[in-house]
Amino acid sequence: MLETGEDNSQPLSGIRVLDLSGDLGVYCGKLLADMGADVIKVEPPGGDAMRGTGPFIESATPPENSLHWRHYNTNKRSITLDITSHDGGVLLQGLAATADILVESFQPGYLSSLGLGYEHLSEANSGLVYASLTPFGQTGPYRDYRGSDLAGFAMGGYMYVTGWPDAPPNKLWGLQAYQTTSNRAFIGILIALYHRLATGQGQQVDVSMQEAVATTTEHVNTAYNYTGENAVRCGFRHGGQFVATWQCKDGYVSITTNTAKAWDDLRAWMDRDGMAGDLMDEKYNDRFILRGEHGSHIEELVEAWTLTHTRQEITDWGQANHHPWGPVTTASELLDNEQLWERGFYQEVGGEKLVYPGAPYKLSESGWQLVSQAPQVGQHNSQVYCEELGLSADELQDLIKSGVV
Amino acid sequence: MTLALKGIRVLDFTWIHAGPSATRILSDQGAQVIKVESNQALSVVGGPASNTARGLGQRHNWNAGKSSISLNMKTDAGKELARRLVAVSDVVAENFSGRVMPGWGMDYEGVRTIRPDIIMLSMSGFGRTGPWKDRVSYGQTLQAWSGFTDLTGFPDTKPSGPASAYSDAVGGMAGAQAVLLALIQRARTGRGQWIDLSQMEAMSALLGPLALELSANGHSVQRTGNRLHHGGGAPHGAYRCKGDDRWLAITVFTDHEWADFVGAIGSPDWASDQRFARAESRLGHADDLDRLVESWTVEQNAEEAMHLLQAAGVAAGVVQTGQDLAENDPHLRERGLFQQVPDAAGTLRTIERAPYKLSLTPGEVTRGAPEFGADQDFVLREILGVDDEELAEMAIAGAFD
Secondary structure, three states: OOOOOOOOOOOOOEEEEEEEEOOOOOOHHHHHHHHEEEEEEEEEOOOOHHOOOOOOOOOOOOOEEHHHHHHHOEEEEEEEEOOHHHHHHHHHHHHHHOOOOOEEEOOOHHHHHHHHHHHHHHHHHHOOOEEEEOOOOOOOOOOOOOOOOHHHHHHOOHHHHOOOOOOOOOOOOOOHHHHHHHHHHHHHHHHHHHHHHHHOEEEEEEEEEEHHHOOHHHHHHHHHHHOOOOOOOOOOOOOOOOOOOOOOEEEEEEEEOOHHHHHHHHHHHHHHHHOOOOOOOOOHHOOHHOOOOOOOHHHHHHHHHHHHOHHHHHHHHHHOOOOEEEOOHHHHHHOOOHHHHHHHOOOEOOOEEEEEEOOOEOOOOOOOOOOOOOOOOOHHHHHHHEEEEHOOOOHHHHHHHHHOO | OOOOOOOOOEEEOOOHHHHHHHHHHHHHHEEEEEHHHHOOHHHHOOOOOOHHHHHHHHHHHOOOOOEEOOOOOOHHHHHHHHHHHOOOEEEEEEEOOOOOOOOOOOHHHHHHHHHHOOEEEHHHHHHHHOOOOOOOHHHHHHHHHHHHHHHHHOOOOOOOOOOOOOHHHHHHHHHHHHHHHHHHHHHHHHHOOEEEHHHHHHHHHHHHHHHHHHHHOOOOOOOOOOOOOOOOOOEEEEEEEOOOOEEEEEOOHHHHHHHHHHHOOOOOOHHHHHHHHHHHHHHHHHHHHHHHHHHOOOOHHHHHHHHHHHOOOOOEEEOOOOHHHHHHHHHHHHHHEEEEEEOOOOEEEEEOOOOOOEEEOOOOOOOOOOOOOHHHHHHHHHOOOOHHHHHHHHOOOOOOO
């Protein structure tokens, strides 16, 4: 049994994590921290480069004004450390001896070259779970290739199918390839942690962004592997199927004719408005007909009808009849979502009234919590180095002077 | 092989994509996942449209390694068997609409009376509380409602939204995480719990700093195509290459990377334009720069150009197709992303392995998805110890119809 003290208020209370990661792993560190782990963000002296990424809050000054940084580092503590220096390496080894989990996203082999690889740190701490998140993983011919969110999307097969047929392939909004890598890594880490609870044994977790994306595409791999045909870009006609997004009076609306009744209801409502054209004809009875030769004819009729109604009207008709229809919410409407507020998903914090996204899932015994906002650069140096690692105040001052901390 | 979740039993009522992909993650690590299916609802056999080749692939991919039994939950005998299975399970998973499990007496309050330390995963579109709790959704509905659809696409065209159901994959990842967290907490406290997973919340959590940005600065936010909303570089996009619908993603952020990029493509005259000398200025002239970069890529084979740029340290990646992933990518082949496992008839089926490699407990998949109801005997006789006579009575009572 892991020695986690008395505090079991969150699933990961008492678990110590060293977060050495950059873009690929920072969300993984946040997930660990938000679920209760004591995550120590190890920043280079002067602060993590991510603090220079916008959006910025206008009421604060660098290096504490990045909302990007603040979002991804909630509930973490911060220390500064030059891990490339000899003394810095020794300090990190000392910290790793007290840690349950280490998360890093350097080029494969880099930490080993500093004497900080899994093979080094597990000597003093065989229970350490050591997670490495990289663009292509720790092995294979592309292991040293560079990555970015966009390149990860491309190589993972998600980008080729996203967007319009006559336009370039498209990425998803935000840093979804990075976040997917972190989401996958979090699963691997939790599996390793569960095993450690039973056996005391740690292990290495190797996560590749390319694989994380490739296993998130739903249909790209199964389409090719089972039909021999590539899935292609279809805009918002999902896979050319019965799921589609239509322009309406005040934006766009998502209409899914996933059952025969949904398709019949849609036709009936169009007919009621005198806009069904010939769609009531029995040759259109098959709800999969959108895929076939009549596809563009049906699309024209449906969109002519949706253009005469609002998102709300169409959503309400669909939902009242248990059809999975809904509005395309615009970005500026995100914070108007009454369901998210009612369930306490959004959390408004502090005098700045910043709204943070909350728990990705609710655990009845207490899971996600926003205990503290992101730390300032080196905010916990004295707490970690002196109170926990046992350095004297003078020793810490010397390390600061020499640029190690 | 040491399996991290050996000894954990999951009673799996989930169907379609999100739920089964969550429990497949547990199955890979040695959990015994029993799919509860029903003849009464053939459309819910754990994979959409499994009468098509693609549907068959999805059934295998999301249900590999699991067992299947057929229970008719409309009968008392079927419900009684389900309750007996709960009593010997660690996890119950479901993603029905909110009325179904309570109707069977199997909401969390119901199952915990059968097994007090049970972990119950309830996945839904909007969560099991709040004004929208009874609304229904598909992956695309949630992508639309959560903002992803509007945000994905180029600024001057209609939004495309994510292809396929990102929200289902996200729901699957979130579901597995939540169950693992609950198993960890149970190992420490002895207590089970209920997981109320709203896929809209799992998606909204991934819009990251956007909520903070809107609340802090109130600026309107628009989709940005292949550029980043913040912290962007240039060039940063997908560029057309030689061949039919071939593209290369290229991302350059720092001036150092720019110098490497220019050197790698042979230092064409246009690259020495002073507008492109500094990162900020490149961003300001990104449209012009994109056209010039594409004037180079259209003459290149996408794979060769990727290798050329990567050799110079530039993050570039081919926009790979399904065929590329399955057949042309030597890296994925060496790492073994795709595995071949036998189905019930012994035919080899291609599935994805877990996208993380654990050195001590890598997990394993030894077979494809089960045939509908294939493990009736194993589950009823070996797990529950039901004898012939009882089995016959249950059959007469319609438990398996």
